[in-house]
Amino acid sequence: MFLNHHTAGRGDLAVVAKNGVSGLPAPLAHVYLARSGVATMCSAHRANHAGRMALNAYASFRDEDDSHPAPDKDTGTVDGNDVSYGIETENRGDGKDVYPRAQYDAWVRIDAAVCRHHGWSADSVGCHKETSIEGKVDPRGPVEGYGGRGRFDFSPAQFRRDVAERLTRSASWSPGSPQSEEDEMTPAQEALLKQIAEDVAWLRKNAAKAPWTYRNEAQDAASQTATGERIPDMHGRIEDVQRGIAALPQAIAALVKKGS
Numbered sequence: 095m096f097l098n099h100h101t102a103g104r105g106d107l108a109v110v111a112k113n114g115v116s117g118l119p120a121p122l123a124h125v126y127l128a129r130s131g132v133a134t135m136c137s138a139h140r141a142n143h144a145g146r147m148a149l150n151a152y153a154s155f156r157d158e159d160d161s162h163p164a165p166d167k168d169t170g171t172v173d174g175n176d177v178s179y180g181i182e183t184e185n186r187g188d189g190k191d192v193y194p195r196a197q198y199d200a201w202v203r204i205d206a207a208v209c210r211h212h213g214w215s216a217d218s219v220g221c222h223k224e225t226s227i228e229g230k231v232d233p234r235g236p237v238e239g240y241g242g243r244g245r246f247d248f249s250p251a252q253f254r255r256d257v258a259e260r261l262t263r264s265a266s267w268s269p270g271s272p273q274s275e276e277d278e279m280t281p282a283q284e285a286l287l288k289q290i291a292e293d294v295a296w297l298r299k300n301a302a303k304a305p306w307t308y309r310n311e312a313q314d315a316a317s318q319t320a321t322g323e324r325i326p327d328m329h330g331r332i333e334d335v336q337r338g339i340a341a342l343p344q345a346i347a348a349l350v351k352k353g354s
């Protein structure tokens with residue numbers, strides 16, 4: 095599982111990465127995430143971040159249950175540092191210090207990246223306050239915003255939803271960024287959508303002035319005599335649109351597959 099923390103301080107990279115604290119040697123996490131959104135990898139092996147976890151809580155993350163019970167040490171305990179990655183996110187942890195937008199965005203990305211690597215769901219993502227038998231409260235506090243969402247209070251459930259959303263997309267996706275979704279289309283898919291848009295525009299323009307059967311021979315002949323032009327081929331154009339629409343599910347399926 096992946097365990098999330100706040101540092102309860104400022105500028106504490108050195109503490110987490112190399113100094114540690116009294117009675118607890120560094121590294122104190124695998125990743126340190128600064129308020130700027132810049133992450134520093136501090137350990138590739140064991141790190142002292144989790145303490146003991148209540149077994150019932152740990153099992154719910156290990157088994158990726160869709161709900162996570164409050165930690166109950168009467169169910170037993172495990173050494174959390176044996177069974178989890180940890181990230182320390184720079185924040186005073188007083189419930190008032192705001193996580194900047196860039197920091198929260200990077201935070202969701204990092205958790206999602208680890209889940210993606212291991213083939214885990216967002217239910218492998220937990221927070222220290224959800225596993226601790228020592229009454230830890232981290233992480234907590236207001237978040238500046240995320241994607242199209244304005245200020246909100248950090249919550250483990252919302253964080254998991256945000257990680258889960260990322261896991262349905264490609265790693266390059268950004269929340270509330272239509273530009274990056276366009277970037278995921280192949281040239282063939284873009285050409286298909288462009289063709290459908292052109293066909294629909296043509297239909298709107300000509301729907302009022304042509305019969306909807308393939309070709310009304312008498313009207314076509316009269317038009318050629320009078321204007322030298324054939325009547326618009328409504329039926330043929332509708333068949334073009336139908337072909338385009340028939341190809342859409344496959345194009346969408348390819349997009350979804352690409353983003354997974």
Ligand SMILES: [Zn+2]
Nearest residue numbers: 099100222232
């Ligand atoms: Zn913690």
